[in-house]
Amino acid sequence: LLRCFGCVLRVVVLLEGEPLAVNVDLQTDATLQVDISDALSERDKVKFTVHTKSTLPNFKQNEFSVVRQHEEFIWLHDSFVENEEYAGYIIPPAPPRPDFDASREKLQKLGEGEGSMTKEEFTKMKQELEAEYLAIFKKTVAMHEVFLCRVAAHPVLRKDMNFHVFLEYNQDLSVRGKNKREKMEDFFKNVVKSADGVLVAGVKDVDDFFEHEKTFLLEYHNRVKDASSKSDRMIRSHKNAADDINRIASTLYTLGTQDSTDVCKFFLKVSELFEKTRKIEARVAADEDLKLADLLKYYLRESQAAKDLLYRRGRALVDYENANKALDKARAKNKDVLQAETSQQVCCQKFEKISESAKQELIDFKTRRVAAFRKNLVELAELELKHAKGNLQLLQSCVGVLKGDT
């Protein structure tokens, strides 16, 4: 079972017709349009087909596609983070690693339990697991796509060389599996960063705008994190309840087929009803996942990226202040003054450049966030209503029929 499943699962995402950039409201620009037109799930890796349409002169053709894997997205993201030139921008958060472990485990369990259930039950559960796998797959495609779209929409990042290489170079980028030393370095970098983060957060900012943003982001990030995990838990329970209704429907069906008495016909009708309502319940859970849970997860990552920006600005401020102190000392001793002056100039420029772009980035972030929440909350409410009305109609017509029969 595992073999037949872990093999090729192809999804042509465009055919769905669903708006893909669900979490970010982005204007599409004719000069550069990026999307993921196809995706392939193969054993333990996913291959994304990145499709580009561009009128920019930098590219050899107007329309082209390459195949990329998750690690190559991470490489691109990290190259932005490490680039000093981009210190003043919110770096679009990296897409999370495609994770099919849970799904694969369930499939394994199903295969093991095949003997203990009826053929109908087995087929049903297999279909459900396949649907779940597909949903996870679609999500990971959407998240990788959103990352690319954000980069393409950013006035500065879209011009990045690495980005163009990522889009165009149709050979392997050979960035998979960073070597061990690099991994260790990364680890230490993060440790230092968090320690620094604490330090910098403690320094009160002269600029009211940034001081407010810092306080706001720290609190907001924590609360989004909490909301995200609570929404996951809620949706998990919802899925479990829908699964129970599914099993109840099956057992009612078995009861209904034991005879052809009135009561058995009754059971069959109720079983049919529950089959339909639980499909709707499962859809409700899935939509809540997409519109609510994913939204919160995305803004968890974005707010972290915004925090990182503030951190970088904070670091630049600290460097600037240190350079000032060094300059004062140099002037006092009248030693290496020119050197100190140059150093101070550089720090000042860096700090001012970051501050300027950071301000705009944070304002844009707010606009994007409000728009995304609006879109998703409206869609969530509309979907909840649609499903509730669907359920209501099913229940009303069934109760009507059952009452009429007695």
Place this chain on the structure above:
Amino acid sequence: MQLEEEVEDKFELNISITNPEKVGEFHYISPFSTTLPMFRSKTFTVRRRFSDFLGLYEKLSDKHTPNGYIVPPPPEKSIMGMTKVKVGKEDNSSAEFVERRRAALERYLQRVVFHPSLLQDPDVREFLERDDMPRAHNTQALSGAGFLKMINRATDSLSKMTIKMNESDVWFEEKLQEVEAEDQQLRKLHIMVDSLVGHRKELSVNTGGFAKSVAMLGSSEDNTALSRALSQLAEVEDKMEQLHQEQAASDSFCFAELLADYIRLLGSVRASFDQRMKTWQRWQDAQNMLQKKRETEAKLLWANKPDKLQQAKDDITEWEAKVTQYERDFDRVSATVRKEVLRFEKEKACDFKKQIIKYLESLLQSQQQLIKYWEAFLPEAKAIA
């Protein structure tokens, strides 16, 4: 048969069991109102302990089960009930447990009085009318585990017997198989419904947690319209928490309890089949005994022992009478079992339909509430700018 149906249509007998009050043990108050002439007055109220209900069952079962009647069983003493699955925090004093027991006792009593034969039983009348009941002792056997043990023992001996019995009427064999298959499915279904109740309770709790979290998020959001929308969302989720809680209660009281009742009742049905087997066995044993007595007589005639011969002849007469009697008993019990099963099936069909429709209507109302909440929220979400 005709007459009984007429009587059923004509009389009125309304029983309900209201809130228990804790006086040492729980006492249940059962207000009745009736048009039946056999009762002293038209409306009356009595108080009973839980053990009184068990005592009533014991008396009725002792008298009527051997005759093939399906005597409705009372609810279990233990909290665990049928599925041995503890659904959330429950103890003897929890409001949910108290209500569950009250409703189960009410249904039990209603089933007893709506059984045309049991209603005539003086013990039932005494139970309904008498002001003070003497404490029923030795209801230990009827605690949940005890009752189930009794049923299991009955079915064990039953399965041993079915191999031997020459079933002249295939109806009984088929019926028993149906009952056993149904029992299996109902038990399965009950476990699943219990699981649903558990998950809905979880959903309720998690929705509440989420609601609080969204409220917090809303209060730290610095865009005014979005902040308000988020706090509205928190309110919707709060209401959903309540809705899920109510739905879980409905799952439990309407659906799970119905299944539990019928699992117990099927146990009583199997007990009546078992009784029929016992009467058959007794008849067979008497026939064997008669045969032995005849052989004894023959031997005595052959051995020419005239003094013992009279005894042998008396024995034969005695056992001939017994054989006739036991055969009649077997026929009578078979007829009763058959009639009881048909009545039971009719009642079951009616019960299931009524209860499940009630359950579906509660689901319906939930959806209507849901729609109201989200409809109120939608303009708030659209107002975000």
